[in-house]
Amino acid sequence: MFQISSEPLDVRALSAAIVGSSSGALVTFEGWVRDENEGQKVESLEYQVYHALATSEGKKLLAETLKKFDIHKISAVHREGHLAIGDIAVWIGVTAGHRGAAFDACCYIIDEIKNRLPIWKKEHYTTGPSSWVYCSDHEHHDDHNDSHHQDSIKIDESEYYCRQLELPDVGIEGQQKLKEAKVVVVGAGGLGCPALTYLATAGVGEIKVIDHDTVTTSNLHRQSLFTSANLGENKAHAAKKRLLAMNPLIDVTTVSEALSAENARSLIAGYDIVLDCTDNLKTKYILNDTCYLSGAPLVLAGIHQWQGVLHTFLPKTSETRENSGCFRCLSQEMPADDCVGSCIDSGVIGVIPGLVGGLQALEALRLILTSSAPTSATHSALIDLRTLSVVKIKRKRNFACPLCGDSPGITDIWPETYEIESNSDSIAEFEIDYEDFRKQSNDFVALDVRSLTQRSATDAITDGFTKDMRHIPQTDIETFRALGDEQKYLLVCQHGISSRHLAATLQAAGQSNFYSLIGGLTKVAQQSAN
Amino acid sequence: MKQVKITYFAELRERSGLDSESFSTDSNSLADLYLELKNKYAFTLDPAITQVALNNEFASMDGSFEDGDEIVFIPPVAGG
Numbered sequence: 001m002f003q004i005s006s007e008p009l010d011v012r013a014l015s016a017a018i019v020g021s022s023s024g025a026l027v028t029f030e031g032w033v034r035d036e037n038e039g040q041k042v043e044s045l046e047y048q049v050y051h052a053l054a055t056s057e058g059k060k061l062l063a064e065t066l067k068k069f070d071i072h073k074i075s076a077v078h079r080e081g082h083l084a085i086g087d088i089a090v091w092i093g094v095t096a097g098h099r100g101a102a103f104d105a106c107c108y109i110i111d112e113i114k115n116r117l118p119i120w121k122k123e124h125y126t127t128g129p130s131s132w133v134y135c136s137d138h139e140h141h142d143d144h145n146d147s148h149h150q151d152s153i154k155i156d157e158s159e160y161y162c163r164q165l166e167l168p169d170v171g172i173e174g175q176q177k178l179k180e181a182k183v184v185v186v187g188a189g190g191l192g193c194p195a196l197t198y199l200a201t202a203g204v205g206e207i208k209v210i211d212h213d214t215v216t217t218s219n220l221h222r223q224s225l226f227t228s229a230n231l232g233e234n235k236a237h238a239a240k241k242r243l244l245a246m247n248p249l250i251d252v253t254t255v256s257e258a259l260s261a262e263n264a265r266s267l268i269a270g271y272d273i274v275l276d277c278t279d280n281l282k283t284k285y286i287l288n289d290t291c292y293l294s295g296a297p298l299v300l301a302g303i304h305q306w307q308g309v310l311h312t313f314l315p316k317t318s319e320t321r322e323n324s325g326c327f328r329c330l331s332q333e334m335p336a337d338d339c340v341g342s343c344i345d346s347g348v349i350g351v352i353p354g355l356v357g358g359l360q361a362l363e364a365l366r367l368i369l370t371s372s373a374p375t376s377a378t379h380s381a382l383i384d385l386r387t388l389s390v391v392k393i394k395r396k397r398n399f400a401c402p403l404c405g406d407s408p409g410i411t412d413i414w415p416e417t418y419e420i421e422s423n424s425d426s427i428a429e430f431e432i433d434y435e436d437f438r439k440q441s442n443d444f445v446a447l448d449v450r451s452l453t454q455r456s457a458t459d460a461i462t463d464g465f466t467k468d469m470r471h472i473p474q475t476d477i478e479t480f481r482a483l484g485d486e487q488k489y490l491l492v493c494q495h496g497i498s499s500r501h502l503a504a505t506l507q508a509a510g511q512s513n514f515y516s517l518i519g520g521l522t523k524v525a526q527q528s529a530n
Numbered sequence: 531m532k533q534v535k536i537t538y539f540a541e542l543r544e545r546s547g548l549d550s551e552s553f554s555t556d557s558n559s560l561a562d563l564y565l566e567l568k569n570k571y572a573f574t575l576d577p578a579i580t581q582v583a584l585n586n587e588f589a590s591m592d593g594s595f596e597d598g599d600e601i602v603f604i605p606p607v608a609g610g
Contacts, residue, residue: 190609278610279608279609281606281608284608301610302607302608302610303607303609303610304544304605305540307539308607309540325588329588330581331580333578333579346541346609348609353609382539382602384549391537391602393586393587393602395587396588475547475572477571477572502572504574
């Protein structure tokens with residue numbers, strides 16, 4: 001049996017599968033990932049396998065070995081993907097009546113696997129860039145007459161890029177600039193996937209992908225680098241595999257921890273451009289401040305339903321930053337993330353982040369290829385994709401900005417700058433827990449204030465609670481006002497955020513009879529499950 | 531009374547249900563105008579964290595505006 005495995009190997013099970021009562025000997029070989037190669041310290045490595053060819057060639061090899069030696073059974077498994085030091089990269093087991101033939105056959109198989117199988121190994125060194133090893137000196141036997149497969153693996157650089165080499169602003173010189181460029185993409189989600197795709201295929205020589213999240217089913221409709229085969233996998237790792245499959249001529253490194261105020265500076269050090277493809281304001285502010293102080297242009301974007309915004313902010317070191325300003329020039333204080341809708345609450349269709357993330361890649365490529373700053377470095381683009389309109393809003397540095405103003409207060413990245421009290425952390429007087437509500441439910445009329453689409457996606461567990469509830473969409477403010485100020489109402493939404501905002505608005509207008517359910521239906525479902 | 535064209539973006543568009551509108555107002559500053567609209571449409575965002583553009587240039591909420599101006603209110607947009 002010959003296999004390529006993306007999972008760690010269970011050597012005990014592999015041995016058990018080939019041992020029988022007639023076996024007098026079992027010889028196994030384990031190839032391990034070691035921590036150095038030719039004097040270079042190795043951190044980890046990665047195997048890329050050309051599946052169809054490796055599997056057919058591996059099976060052929062085992063069949064040959066069975067004929068050549070006096071042995072009973074063979075099993076060989078080769079790993080693919082990212083491996084750490086000490087992981088087993090290849091396992092071979094041979095059973096035979098006597099040990100001699102088993103040893104010989106085992107030696108023969110490992111030598112032939114190294115010689116014949118289209119498996120490439122990329123080593124990541126602790127110092128210096130990673131490199132593919134033994135792919136150039138890898139010998140294919142000419143007798144399998146499979147030149148087509150080899151061509152598809154050994155990509156010719158000038159042929160790969162030939163279409164864009166013809167484009168004004170690119171050419172050989174531009175392509176070399178792209179090859180030398182180093183870009184960090186923070187977030188490999190709806191915006192990050194298209195941005196990464198176009199940076200990688202354009203030939204940006206070194207890309208770092210930062211994402212701590214794992215791929216879930218609800219990501220697949222818009223995050224185009226992933227398939228169901230990646231479910232549960234870290235997004236940065238999964239993105240890297242896909243990007244290298246699309247363009248093996250570049251280097252991709254991954255960071256599977258979240259970007260924070262503590263690590264931001266070191267994570268972007270040495271990189272030319274940073275793309276903010278995150279979905280939260282806190283990281284956007286951390287990146288804004290870090291990039292400005294560290295000297296890297298930042299291409300920042302966000303989407304809301306059918307709309308998007310795109311800005312490029314130039315760093316402190318830029319001569320033209322006067323007309324660029326920074327994210328803090330626009331909104332100096334960092335708002336709490338729960339004050340604005342996210343893709344979870346507001347909904348998102350793949351093409352919107354697809355286009356806006358694609359534009360982020362475009363602006364990064366313009367920064368690399370041309371000497372003049374791209375349009376979004378001086379104008380923020382407000383993009384409405386329902387009407388295909390782009391409004392460009394001119395920016396300038398705000399002299400009172402705490403980061404890039406005339407007397408800045410933010411001169412370094414301090415974690416406490418980004419610790420703001422989330423609205424959801426403090427509980428307002430008009431917020432009620434589900435347990436408390438149940439004790440006094442006769443006093444209240446509960447109102448479901450979710451949108452129609454959120455209602456249709458209701459979790460079955462909470463149906464009993466919402467079934468007979470009157471529905472008034474949260475945007476229907478006049479209806480709420482008409483309910484007066486006497487009967488107590490409990491506003492219920494999905495996460496307890498919209499209902500709190502709504503209750504606060506009504507309370508401020510004198511309707512102190514409106515309350516909000518803490519945590520919304522999500523919390524009710526959790527409490528019902530416990 | 532000033533007559534201005536107001537364009538709503540992102541969450542403000544979602545809440546007001548309007549792309550844009552022609553609006554008559556006695557407000558003097560952009561912040562006052564925003565508060566007037568906040569009350570009308572039950573916007574949840576404070577003016578301190580909302581951005582405003584006046585005739586296609588970012589402006590300060592403290593600033594004033596003239597009859598016939600084009601004003602865009604832009605909340606923080608964090609989806610990705």
